[in-house]
Amino acid sequence: MATIGPRRLDAKARLRALTSDITALILNRDLLPGDPLPTEQELMAELGVGRNSLREAVKVLQALGIIDTRHGFGMFVAENNLSALHDSLAFRGQMSLRHRGHEAGELVEVRQALETGLIGQAIRVVSEEHLQALEATVIRMEQSAQEGDMFAEADRDFHRILFEPLNNTLLSNLLGVFWEVYHSIHDVIGEEQPDNPTLVETAAAHRAIFEAVRAKDIDAARLLLADHFQGIRQLLAVMRGRAK
Known part of the structure; x- marks a missing residue:
């Protein structure tokens, strides 16, 4: 029977932690739906993560309807929707x-x-x-x-x-x-x-x-x-x- 190794579990835990950090940043800065987030470079520096990790976390938050990305414009707090x-x-x-x-x-x-x-x-x-x-x-x-x-x-x-x-x-x-x-x-x-x-x-x-x-x-x-x-x-x- 296949098992999930420690590295896989660690990766999942890091992803959950990073998505929590991003949502905490949104809340702590009192950002509202439609407000822009910091740029990718700024988030990488502030959260101490690489580009691939950040983009993976952003994809998760997009799927959850928390972040909206607009090509050529950046990332925004998603409008209220379910x-x-x-x-x-x-x-x-x-x-x-x-x-x-x-x-x-x-x-x-x-x-x-x-x-x-x-x-x-x-x-x-x-x-x-x-x-x-x-x-x-x-x-x-x-x-x-x-x-x-x-x-x-x-x-x-x-x-x-x-x-x-x-x-x-x-x-x-x-x-x-x-x-x-x-x-x-x-x-x-x-x-x-x-x-x-x-x-x-x-x-x-x-x-x-x-x-x-x-x-x-x-x-x-x-x-x-x-x-x-x-x-x-x-x-x-x-x-x-x-x-x-």
């Missing part, structure tokens, strides 16, 4: 579908917990402007459903606008990530299962959630949102049963 988290979760969720879908089910549970847990706060501060925007997405879904067209963008807009009243950028980004991952999972298992809700039924489910929000009925909205996730839970359960 693209690295999205890619990782989407991969894990889709991979799990090949092995009974356990992680995919966990991702659905987390998204449901976020939405049902926060809907009450959103309803308490929802404005008429948000209600109008929310209903517009429902109308788009209903029109698309009547024509037999998919309405993924309207669906995404619905869930985004639903929580916009909370004015929480991190929450909006995180819910966006979970929406993307959820639909990537749903698209995979939906192709394999014929018992999906119809487009009309899905649009009607969103209409019901909207009406509960407009009526400021928190309990009804919470129950309707929870029920909204039952379809994919059932598909995952069927898939697990077939994998036994």
